[in-house]
Amino acid sequence: MSRSKRVTIADIAREAGVSPGAVSFALNGRPGVSEETRQRILEIADRHSWQPSSTARALVGAKAGVIGLAVNRPARTLGTEAFFTELIAGAQSSLATRRIGLQLVVVPTIEDEISTYRRWSSANQVDGVIMLDPRDDDPRLPVLRDVQLPAVVIGSAPPAGDDDGTVAVWLDDAEAAHTVFDYVAGLGHRRVAYVSGPAVFQHTRIRADVLEGLAARGVDGETIATDFSPAEASAAARKLLSRTERPSAIVFDNDVMCIAGLRVAQEMGIAVPGALSLASFDDSVVAGLVHPSITALTRDTFELGVRSAELLLARLDSADAPRDRQGPRPTLSVRESTSRPGA
Structure with a gap:
């Protein structure tokens, strides 16, 4: 196969001896091909450094193969918080098994976060998002529903009784x-x-x-x-x-x-x-x-990332997937900085 032109799904299909549809199923982590065939197709795609065409993907409404995470935090302090490093590592470890990427954007305001969701949706850049730091009457949730962008919220409680489409990994x-x-x-x-x-x-x-x-x-x-x-x-x-x-x-x-x-x-x-x-x-x-x-x-923040990504992937695969999953329960690590007053 010539390396002077962009490798296409048809090229991979010819080399693997399967139909282009089977290649599409394998690359998008969908059922329809055997595990042996899936692995052969993935190895060929890796060998040729295959990347999907974002333009074609948007035209046909295909999956982007990317999950979005917009973090509303001061950019200077983000790198100092181990929470985010472990959360991202956990989510990525789960997504990697399906060859799905994670797109991280740091935004200064909630308005910028909302604009990011609208842009991601209109350009078909992500298949869903992990949303952090929920608020009472959160303005982001109606926007995500409006642009039909699936989301898993890492929040403080399971979703409310009414089925508003919210999916959550919750921490008590x-x-x-x-x-x-x-x-x-x-x-x-x-x-x-x-x-x-x-x-x-x-x-x-x-x-x-x-x-x-x-x-x-x-x-x-x-x-x-x-x-x-x-x-x-x-x-x-x-x-x-x-x-x-x-x-x-x-x-x-x-x-x-x-x-x-x-x-x-x-x-x-x-x-x-x-x-x-x-x-x-x-x-x-x-x-x-x-x-x-x-x-x-x-708390096991790495596992929190794993559970969040797994729940979002399950929701993308089926509307009948669970609406919530409890996050890892924390324990108190008592160390030297606390004692009785005046001890």
Whole structure:
């Protein structure tokens, strides 16, 4: 086969001794060919570095072979969060078995995220999307339904009872919040601050509500919203620790924010955990390497990515696929950064 021209499905079919339709089934991960034939076709396609024509694909309405992930986070801080690295790795490991790619776009606002979904749909660039950080009355969901772009939402609860087409891999954020805040309260802390991400996110509201509910146990809770960046986490920690009556415990939304808060405490000469306990809702290798090591909620984020991709692929294959799947349940890793007040 000449390498001077673009390799087509017809070329692969001739070399494999099958019909172009069989090649299409194999390359798109659809049933209709035996596994032995599928593997032979995939090996030929790999050998010739075959790539689908996006123009032809859009004209015939064929699958793109790509899943989209638009992340609304400050681009400078995205690389510091182990959560995204592990989530993407898990999703990609699942997609790779079907020869499906993952397209990642970092967007500065939710409006840009919505524009990205519309562009992906109109150009047939992705077959579906994984959506993060759901909000109450989320404006993205009606748009995804309008442009008929299948989506799996990584959220805080299973989809509502009415069948609005929402599919979710859900994490019980109320349970997670109780795991952390109940432990801190159980140590005897009565002034507890929560340094969160943006207040519009569902998980932020749920965690803040759980902390507020601990007032019945004599806990004075306060939530300070940030953009997840270490700079804003540091500023929030400095503000809290400069008060006459400062909190005896601070819980941060992720480990990088918590480490930023730890540095502020060290800068101000406040002993951790003797005078201040710190904890995080996200864990990573780094949280266990700093001194003192960080008490954190540990979950298998790689597996979360796997389950999200698997559920989306199942939904793309069949409308009868499950509407939701529970994500990995977290456990609390107690380390050196927490103790009883004044211990």
